[in-house]
Amino acid sequence: MLLRLAVCGLALLSLSAQDRVDLQVVQQIKAEAYERSKVMETLAGLTDRYGPRLTGSPEAREAADWASKRLISWGVQNVHLEKWGPFGRAWSVEQYAVEMVEPRYALLTAMPLAWSGGTNGAVTGEVIQAVFRDSYNPKKMAEELAKFKEKYKGKLRGKVVLLNPVQDLSPSTQGLVKRYTDAELADMAKAVGPTAKVGYDPAKTEVPEEPEKLGPFFNSLNVKGIETFIAQLYGLRGERAKFLKDEGAVAVFTADGRARDGRTAAEQAGRQEAEFPMGPPSFVVTAEHYNRLVRLAESGTAPKVRVMLKVKTEEKVDSFNLVGELPGGAKKDELVMVGAHFDSWHAGTGATDNGAGSAVMMEVVRILKSLNLKLDRTVRLVLWTGEEQGLLGSIAYVKEHFADPKTMQLTSEHGRMSGYFNLDNGAGKIRGVYVENNDAMKPVFEQWLAPFRDMGVSTVTLRTTGGTDHLAFDAVGLPGFQFIQDPLDYGSVTHHGNMDVYDHVPADDLKQASAVIASVVYHAATRAEMLPRKALPKPAE
Numbered sequence: 001m002l003l004r005l006a007v008c009g010l011a012l013l014s015l016s017a018q019d020r021v022d023l024q025v026v027q028q029i030k031a032e033a034y035e036r037s038k039v040m041e042t043l044a045g046l047t048d049r050y051g052p053r054l055t056g057s058p059e060a061r062e063a064a065d066w067a068s069k070r071l072i073s074w075g076v077q078n079v080h081l082e083k084w085g086p087f088g089r090a091w092s093v094e095q096y097a098v099e100m101v102e103p104r105y106a107l108l109t110a111m112p113l114a115w116s117g118g119t120n121g122a123v124t125g126e127v128i129q130a131v132f133r134d135s136y137n138p139k140k141m142a143e144e145l146a147k148f149k150e151k152y153k154g155k156l157r158g159k160v161v162l163l164n165p166v167q168d169l170s171p172s173t174q175g176l177v178k179r180y181t182d183a184e185l186a187d188m189a190k191a192v193g194p195t196a197k198v199g200y201d202p203a204k205t206e207v208p209e210e211p212e213k214l215g216p217f218f219n220s221l222n223v224k225g226i227e228t229f230i231a232q233l234y235g236l237r238g239e240r241a242k243f244l245k246d247e248g249a250v251a252v253f254t255a256d257g258r259a260r261d262g263r264t265a266a267e268q269a270g271r272q273e274a275e276f277p278m279g280p281p282s283f284v285v286t287a288e289h290y291n292r293l294v295r296l297a298e299s300g301t302a303p304k305v306r307v308m309l310k311v312k313t314e315e316k317v318d319s320f321n322l323v324g325e326l327p328g329g330a331k332k333d334e335l336v337m338v339g340a341h342f343d344s345w346h347a348g349t350g351a352t353d354n355g356a357g358s359a360v361m362m363e364v365v366r367i368l369k370s371l372n373l374k375l376d377r378t379v380r381l382v383l384w385t386g387e388e389q390g391l392l393g394s395i396a397y398v399k400e401h402f403a404d405p406k407t408m409q410l411t412s413e414h415g416r417m418s419g420y421f422n423l424d425n426g427a428g429k430i431r432g433v434y435v436e437n438n439d440a441m442k443p444v445f446e447q448w449l450a451p452f453r454d455m456g457v458s459t460v461t462l463r464t465t466g467g468t469d470h471l472a473f474d475a476v477g478l479p480g481f482q483f484i485q486d487p488l489d490y491g492s493v494t495h496h497g498n499m500d501v502y503d504h505v506p507a508d509d510l511k512q513a514s515a516v517i518a519s520v521v522y523h524a525a526t527r528a529e530m531l532p533r534k535a536l537p538k539p540a541e
Contacts, residue, residue, distance in 0.1 A: 051349025241279025
């Protein structure tokens, strides 16, 4: 027993020695991050000038070209766009309008859904309510689609179709902006036991119907599960869009729980793959205007609506990941990676999702370069596209460089990869990190983050989190981590909506995040050993 305790003690002393924080460097990083920050300037470029950045669109490419030049001007090396694909169809909005013209004129607040077809000028149609009980449960959605086709076949030609019932607009009792309390963070820090990511079997997996359970369900999926689930869900939506188009619908209006109080939110109507035809012009209409149309239709005074949607498309395009490096010294062949997703949806300018994360990670490499800090390992920045369509960019990159989770055949780069750090939960400051069941990393992060405790960084939890690009690394046994961030108004106001703009990003939060991550990356790049890993996963079934 005494010998065993002595060995454990030596191991802890070794860990403590190699993970001791260089407080002089931390002080330099804090000063650079706060006193000479460029992070909001970068964010303004990515959003006000070059947002939104829908994957595959010319706007995303223009934003990447601008970001590349900015990185080069800071002295970042090997800056390039690394192709992946094929992605599918490029799609951009050029112009749109949605108006009620009878029984009264009203300009309606609406947003087109991505990969909707255009109208070839303004078209007018009478509203018809054809309720489709939408669901994130593909099995139930398939059943609903079969009933919907049978009920409305031959009844939709020339109509503007309202797919949802009246929306409940009961006042919310929750505040719009949230920061984690100490009690919430303490609860988050409690270990809940190992929770492995799971796959998704379309025939067996039950998808919860309750909205509050959908987030935890999605976060529980592994990479292959996410790919399978999204492909099935959007495949069904694409099938619905094809039916509506084939039946001659002029346009399709949907409601969305986030689209109320003047806000809109929008993702996609169907599939982006070029082999799938685009559906009819489809819009999310803000709840107050949507409900008016429904009430008029139910009263027997079917309103008429005029829509115009002009889109620009290109078939069978590839996408890219934006890459840049700070070369290392003594261990330059070993890698520490940082990243965030560069793409966004199109309703706003992609500020909190995820221009903020991209701007912070660009700022991290700027800080390290500006301070001319000695880095033993090469630090590689990668900004991903295709995240919103199912982590496509990061999955493609990991398959190319490290391993395919389906086979777990490892490349030589896999053995030289130390760890990956991700930022993608809005614009809030960092409060800690998810360690993804990697017990050996918990004391490492606790030491690294200790100098930032007075800035609110308190929580190192063994728990896992999902839905971000770190999953692609974790899926092949590489240390991949997502930071815990204050939610702010990410879920209540900005997520995928027209309020996802620069003004909803607090500068001090991004400066704090930049300082924290720059310090973590510096210490990972100069650590005596690479970061500890979990056991290699088995090939995904």
